[in-house]
Amino acid sequence: MITETGKVVAVDGDQAWVQTIRTSACQSCSAKAACGQRALAQVTGGRANQVCVFNSVNARVGDEVVLGIDEQSLLQASIWVYGLPLLLMVLFSIAGHQWLGGSDLFAILGALLGLAGGFILVRCWQDRVAGRLQPKMLRVNRIATVNCL
Template sequence: MIEESGVVVSIDGPNARVRIERRTVCGGCAAHGACGTSLIERYFGRGSIHVEALNQAQASVGERVMLGISEQGLLSASFAVYFAPLAGLLGGALAGEALAGFSEGGYGDAAALLGAALGFALALLWLRGYSARSRSRPEQQAVVCRIERGVPVGIPTAP
């Protein structure tokens, strides 16, 4: 189980909306401030994100909690998010180029570009459906594992 701490900001039936502060690993790196990750952090800032999680611990608004997600669920979701657009781009480009090869004229590159764009768009549509279906799959849903007693809200905890 992969865990992260956050603060409950609202309750909606069996789910809790939890605010998590974004963290990077820049503090422990020898190239502190000179890599792409630190540049992105400086540009976008260190804001917070909100996560919908199943409230198994029965946490209340304002409590600091520990969220968890299974490694298998995170791995399968990551694979889908990275692989589907890539497969759509490459498959669409190859299909477009193959279809242009059957016709007269030199439109192979334009057809490949159009096919890649169409394949990418179809992959994003598939990901949208995958995301909707994964909300009902327990292994891909974040869960409020426990309430962290004695940890003041607003003070980040050490990893």
């Protein structure tokens, strides 16, 4: 399970809006020189993100919560989102070139058609499995307060 800590900023019925601030582990990562995540974090400036999740632990506004997402689900989603459109783009490009006259124009049109078809298929798949890909609220981090007299 991949986890992230955030703060509840709003509660609406059984849903909660949780704000997370990107923290970077880039300084300790051995692949930091060639990582797209580091470049993305530099561009966005580490801004806060908000995500709507099912409030399964009855968190209140201001509570610090731990969100989690299953690694297998994340891996499967990554393969679908990145792999399927690219695979269809390559296959349709080859098909367009081979079957429609050997022209580069048909290869380009086939590539665009395959890429668009891949995005459409990913969107349909996403609608079917949306519940499994949502982060889940795992627990509320409660800090004990000490009353000083």
